[in-house]
Amino acid sequence: xxxxxxxxxxxxxxxxxxxxxxxxxxxxxxxxxxxxxxxxxxxxxxxxxxxxxxxxxxxxxxxxxxxxxxxxxxxxxxxxxxxxxxxxxxxxxxxxx
Amino acid sequence: xxxxxxxxxxxxxxxxxxxxxxxxxxxxxxxxxxxxxxxxxxxxxxxxxxxxxxxxxxxxxxxxxxxxxxxxxxxxxxxxxxxxxxxxxxxxxxxxxxxxxxxxxxxxxxxxxxxxxxxxxxxxxxxxxxxxxxxxxxxxxxxxxxxxxxxxxxxxxxxxxxxxxxxxxxxxxxxxxxxxxxxxxxxxxxxxxxx
Numbered sequence: 001x002x003x004x005x006x007x008x009x010x011x012x013x014x015x016x017x018x019x020x021x022x023x024x025x026x027x028x029x030x031x032x033x034x035x036x037x038x039x040x041x042x043x044x045x046x047x048x049x050x051x052x053x054x055x056x057x058x059x060x061x062x063x064x065x066x067x068x069x070x071x072x073x074x075x076x077x078x079x080x081x082x083x084x085x086x087x088x089x090x091x092x093x094x095x096x097x
Numbered sequence: 098x099x100x101x102x103x104x105x106x107x108x109x110x111x112x113x114x115x116x117x118x119x120x121x122x123x124x125x126x127x128x129x130x131x132x133x134x135x136x137x138x139x140x141x142x143x144x145x146x147x148x149x150x151x152x153x154x155x156x157x158x159x160x161x162x163x164x165x166x167x168x169x170x171x172x173x174x175x176x177x178x179x180x181x182x183x184x185x186x187x188x189x190x191x192x193x194x195x196x197x198x199x200x201x202x203x204x205x206x207x208x209x210x211x212x213x214x215x216x217x218x219x220x221x222x223x224x225x226x227x228x229x230x231x232x233x234x235x236x237x238x239x240x241x242x243x244x245x246x247x248x249x250x251x252x253x254x255x256x257x258x259x260x261x262x263x264x265x266x267x268x269x270x271x272x273x274x275x276x277x278x279x280x281x282x283x284x285x286x287x288x289x290x291x292x
Contacts, residue, residue, distance in 0.1 A: 013217060014197030014224040014248070024219045024230055027212035034102035038110060039209070040132035044123050047131075047177050053251035057199050073200075073215055075106045082113050095116040 010061065010068065035074035042081055051084050059083045134174075135209065142171050143206040143256050144277035146183075148270045151261040161185055164256065173205050179254050181206065184284070186259045190243045193231070193284035194255045195223045203254040207282055214283065223285070234280070236287040257284035264290055 013019070031039060045051050059080025063071065071079065085091045117123045146167055150157035160167035164181035175181065181203055184192035196202065197220050202210035213219050223230045227244050231237060238244055249255050259281055265273060280286035 010217065012197050013221045014195065016221045017225075019218045019221040020225065022218035022222070023233065024213050024216060024222065026234075027216070029212060031209055032101060034107050034110065036132050036135070037114075037128065039135060040128045041110075041114065041117075041123065043135065044127050044131045045117075048123070050122065053201070057251070060199065072102060072106075073212075075102060078106060078110055078113070082109070085113065085117070090122060091113070091116040091120065095119070096112050 031074065035072075038074040038077050038081070042077055045081065045085075050088070050090060051081070055084055056080050135204065138173070138204055138206070138208040140207045140277075140279035140282055141274070142168070142173055143203070143279075143282040144274040145270070146171060146206065146256075147258055147277045147282070148273035150258055151265075151273055152270055157258075161258070168206050171206075175205055178205050179250075179252050182253060182255045184245075184247060184255055184257050186257060188260065189241070190245060191238055191259075191284065191287075192255075192257045193223060193227050193244065193246050194249050194257065195220055195246060196249045197221075197224060198248075198250070201249040201251055201254060203249070203256045203282075205254075206256060207279055211279070231285060231287075234285055236285070236289075238287075256282050259284070259288050262288050262290055 042051075042056060046053065056077065057080075060076045062083070063076060063079055068076065082096070086093065086096075114123075114128070118125065146160060150160050156167070159170075160183050164183040165175045165178075167183070168181055169175050179201075184194070186192060196214070200210050200215040202214060204210070219230070224246055227246050228238055231244075247255050259277070261273070262276065265276070276288040276290070278286060278288075281288050
């Protein structure tokens with residue numbers, strides 16, 4: 001994460017006008033194998049006390065806007081989970097190489 | 098829209114999982130069990146809860162008082178999940194749920210949230226113009242019915258108990274449950290009789 005760009009791309013978007021006139025698409029595709037594995041990892045880490053949903057969201061919202069919109073939903077989750085595990089010292093940068 | 102994950106993201110995930118496995122933070126067995134449990138959760142549970150509420154006043158009262166206990170009575174484990182609340186529709190009030198902050202959803206009784214529930218357009222628009230969103234999706238709400246939009250959060254999840262449609266007198270629980278789709282449980286659609 002950059003130390004200079006903390007522009008939150010998306011925080012509380014209830015009611016904001018930016019997406020008005022955008023139809024809500026019936027996108028019903030279930031999560032793919034990658035998404036399901038990220039989802040299971042997040043839930044397992046939460047159940048074992050390594051992270052909370054609020055921390056997950058803070059990590060997601062800290063992704064700079066230019067990257068945020070290029071990532072899929074579960075790619076954002078993964079970025080946040082990795083950030084949290086590094087911040088908390090659960091894993092180190094070296095161990096992720 | 099849903100796009101496939103990039104190869105680099107899949108590699109990033111596997112590096113993180115490998116590091117967590119090596120340190121004993123999680124195990125593959127735990128991840129597999131967690132995924133199997135999430136895969137099992139489905140809107141059929143929520144639909145069954147609603148159908149029973151339409152038939153059994155005692156169950157209905159219990160479910161409105163304590164949605165978590167009602168889900169557990171359906172055989173769903175709510176351990177570690179946020180409390181579940183049930184929003185009771187009346188002839189004069191309909192409820193719709195949204196998570197304006199991200200994608201909090203009553204997963205235990207509905208399964209994975211669909212993409213549209215997580216979309217920027219649903220989250221922003223359903224707060225400002227819920228009637229328009231519902232009309233676009235084929236469930237216009239009468240002007241004299243109050244429409245209440247309720248935020249689902251990290252600490253509290255909601256599902257909707259809609260009105261039982263007219264013309265279903267004498268129907269069985271199975272027949273009624275078939276009317277209760279996931280969209281009905283979110284409140285973005287109203288139960289409809291088969292044409």
